[in-house]
Amino acid sequence: MEYNKLVAVTGLSGLFELVSSKADGGIVRSLEDKSTKFVSNRVHSFSHLESIEIYTTGENVNLTEIFIAMQSSDTVVPDANNAKELKAYFEKVYPNMDFERVYSSDMKKMVKWLDILKKHNIEIKLSEVSSEEAGAEAIAEKKTAAAKASAAPKAAPVKNAPAKKVNAPRKMA
Numbered sequence: 001m002e003y004n005k006l007v008a009v010t011g012l013s014g015l016f017e018l019v020s021s022k023a024d025g026g027i028v029r030s031l032e033d034k035s036t037k038f039v040s041n042r043v044h045s046f047s048h049l050e051s052i053e054i055y056t057t058g059e060n061v062n063l064t065e066i067f068i069a070m071q072s073s074d075t076v077v078p079d080a081n082n083a084k085e086l087k088a089y090f091e092k093v094y095p096n097m098d099f100e101r102v103y104s105s106d107m108k109k110m111v112k113w114l115d116i117l118k119k120h121n122i123e124i125k126l127s128e129v130s131s132e133e134a135g136a137e138a139i140a141e142k143k144t145a146a147a148k149a150s151a152a153p154k155a156a157p158v159k160n161a162p163a164k165k166v167n168a169p170r171k172m173a
Helices: 063-072 083-093 104-119 131-150
Strands: 006-009 016-022 025-030 036-040 046-048
Touching (some): 063 104, 083 104
Antiparallel strands (some): 006 046
16 A cells, blocks of 8 residues: 555545545545445545645645654654643654644644554655656646747737628617
8 A cells, every 4th residue: 555545534534545536536445444435525525645734834844744753753652632742742743833723633633644554554755756757747838838928819800891780779669
């Protein structure tokens, strides 16, 4: 199982592997009990772990950086139900976190998610774009930029047709 396939689903606890996606939802497999089910987009929303960013005092950072800092820290992870201990823990582990915008519920999720990832031996890393794909994307962007630049607004063609007659409204008697 890969980190880039993992999603968090609103309204459902835990982490899920996105098995398949459809227009009206997705099929997910729970990491906790390995159950597979369909989750509707109408009720729930999906957040890929790779796309989640955490507020900091500077630039926002990806969730993977927080997870890596938590793993490399020697500090013992506190009980997830104690908000004060969680805040003190994250102040030691990642002091640049913006604690006014990152709530204790978010910190609780991060601790629980890291525990789930450790249990399932999932390597925490962002998926890298290969150099060939990056080069192809850069070329495609240059082509679209050049096409937009060369597509200067054209003047409307002048028609030599006679003017249309405007019918006056009929008089009602």
